Each structure stands twice: as C-alpha cells, then as structure tokens.
Amino acid sequence: KIEYGTNVILIDEERGKRHMTKLREGLRFTTQYGFIEHDEIVKILDGGIITASKGVRYRVLKPTYIDYIMNIKRRAQIIYPKDTAAMLMEGDVYPGLNVLEAGVGQGALSIAILRALGGKGTLTSYELREDFAGDAARFIAEFYGEAPNHDIQVRNIYESIDGEYDRVLLDLPEPWQVVPHLEKGLRQGGLLVCYLPTILQVKSCVDALREAGYYDEISSFELIKRPWKVDGRSVRPEMWTFNHSAFLITCRKVEK
Ligand code: SAM
Numbered sequence: 177k178i179e180y181g182t183n184v185i186l187i188d189e190e191r192g193k194r195h196m197t198k199l200r201e202g203l204r205f206t207t208q209y210g211f212i213e214h215d216e217i218v219k220i221l222d223g224g225i226i227t228a229s230k231g232v233r234y235r236v237l238k239p240t241y242i243d244y245i246m247n248i249k250r251r252a253q254i255i256y257p258k259d260t261a262a263m264l265m266e267g268d269v270y271p272g273l274n275v276l277e278a279g280v281g282q283g284a285l286s287i288a289i290l291r292a293l294g295g296k297g298t299l300t301s302y303e304l305r306e307d308f309a310g311d312a313a314r315f316i317a318e319f320y321g322e323a324p325n326h327d328i329q330v331r332n333i334y335e336s337i338d339g340e341y342d343r344v345l346l347d348l349p350e351p352w353q354v355v356p357h358l359e360k361g362l363r364q365g366g367l368l369v370c371y372l373p374t375i376l377q378v379k380s381c382v383d384a385l386r387e388a389g390y391y392d393e394i395s396s397f398e399l400i401k402r403p404w405k406v407d408g409r410s411v412r413p414e415m416w417t418f419n420h421s422a423f424l425i426t427c428r429k430v431e432k
Contacts, residue, residue: 177221178238183318184217185237185247188228196239196247207232241291244319245284252281252308255347255371256421258401260288266395266426267343267369271296276341276361278302278333279348283312286328287320289345298325300341302333337361347371351425352384359388362429370425378423385427394427 210229269292280303303309334353
C-alpha cells in the first residue's frame with residue numbers, strides 16, 4: 177500500500193504521462209481527465225489501477241529512486257541516475273565504509289550512498305550553502321527516512337577536511353582545490369570519484385591528481401545511455417535523446 181505523507185506516481189493510460197504527487201487525507205489529484213481522491217489512492221496496492229472521474233484509468237506506483245529524482249523540483253543540478261550508479265560501483269561503496277561527499281546540492285547522490293551503505297558505516301556531506309543543506313536534509317528524510325549515520329555540515333571543502341575517509345565523492349566545480357586536503361582526508365587504498373560536466377575541469381583535476389603523486393589507476397570516462405525504440409518492425413535508436421550529463425574521474429590513493 178502507498179501511505180499518506182508519501183509520494184505516488186500516477187500514469188494515465190491515454191497518453192502515458194507520469195505525475196508525482198504527495199498523498200494527503202481529504203485532497204484531490206486533478207487532471208484533464210477529472211479528479212482522483214487521495215483517500216481512494218491509499219486503498220490501491222502498488223502497481224494497481226484507479227479510474228479518474230471522467231473514466232480514464234491511471235496506473236498507481238510507489239516511486240522508485242529514479243522516479244523520485246527525475247520528478248523533484250530542481251534547485252541545484254542533480255546527478256543523473258546512470259552516473260550515480262557508476263559512482264557507487266566504480267567508487268566501490270558498500271556497507272561499513274566511512275564516506276565523504278561534497279557538495280550536497282539536493283541530496284540525490286546522498287540518498288544513493290546511504291542506500292548503498294545500508295545503515296552501516298557513515299556518510300559525511302559538506303555543503304557550502306545553508307539553504308541547500310536544509311532542503312537536502314528534508315528531501316533525504318522524505319525519501320530515505322531517518323539516517324542516524326548521516327551528518328550534513330555547512331562548510332567549504334576547498335578550505336579543509338576533518339577526519340580520514342575510505343571514499344570521497346565530489347560533485348562541485350573545482351575538485352582540484354580539494355586534492356591538497358585529501359593527503360590526510362582520504363586513507364591510503366581509498367578511492368576518489370569526481371563528477372564534472374566539462375572536459376577542461378577533467379583536465380585540471382587529473383593534472384592536480386598526477387602532481388600530488390599518490391594516485392594510481394586514474395581513469396576518466398563518460399557514460400552514454402542510448403535508448404532504443406522497439407515498436408513492431410521499427411527497431412532503432414530513438415531520434416532524440418539526452419546526450420551529455422558529465423564526465424567521471426576515478427582513482428585510488430596509494431603510497432607515494
Ligand atoms: N550531487 C548533488 C546531488 O546529487 O543533488 C548535486 C551537487 S550540485 C551540482 C553542487 C553543490 O556543491 C552545490 O550545492 C554547491 O553549493 C556545492 N558546493 C560548491 N562548492 C562547494 C565547496 N567548496 N564546498 C562545499 N560545497 C560546495
């Protein structure tokens with residue numbers, strides 16, 4: 177069942193349009209096909225069908241991580257799920273690790289890290305802007321729930337890092353400014369992952385990592401998701417697709 181206070185995805189069977197709405201007692205979801213009472217939606221099981229007042233059927237779904245991230249109002253640029261998946265896998269994030277992340281933005285990556293940690297280990301998140309940190313904390317509480325192993329700090333990672341981490345994941349404009357602080361902030365054998373929209377940022381960051389002299393396996397790449405249309409005999413890549421999100425850099429800290 178999908179409960180009051182949580183979000184639901186409603187997909188109309190006419191046009192296949194997806195809507196995300198938060199369920200509240202006594203409220204109505206209004207659409208061009210009439211309305212649906214929230215009090216009726218809570219009676220439907222995940223994956224079930226509900227009919228709007230003008231007779232159009234809607235699929236009722238509990239939002240997945242991707243639904244949630246792609247349907248929220250954006251304030252900061254979020255990380256696309258294909259890249260989030262790669263950051264967790266290439267960064268080898270698993271339960272029990274102590275992970276540092278900066279910046280937090282809207283907290284999309286924070287949620288993915290917390291899920292990968294599975295309640296074991298810790299996530300420390302540095303964010304420059306107090307308003308973003310507050311919004312992200314609310315967003316994380318809404319989708320992920322209580323996270324006693326998560327600490328969001330309003331601070332500038334370009335100035336310093338407190339403590340030593342197993343993994344550092346960076347999504348901010350100048351990660352090369354963080355490299356000097358990783359001398360103490362990332363443990364030997366630990367992994368660093370950076371997410372960067374432009375290739376000149378990649379160059380500056382890789383140059384700084386090489387200059388530091390204690391990073392091995394420095395790898396820069398991008399991931400392209402190319403959807404295909406599969407419709408009868410028409411089987412081909414979609415004509416219009418989202419092309420570029422960002423580049424990733426991964427590397428491992430080793431003895432100098
Ligand atoms: N990864 C985030 C997500 O999944 O929602 C999006 C991060 S957003 C692109 C970049 C964030 O980094 C912004 O919120 C910005 O305020 C923060 N930021 C920029 N420079 C920073 C710094 N020096 N220290 C900490 N946070 C910083």
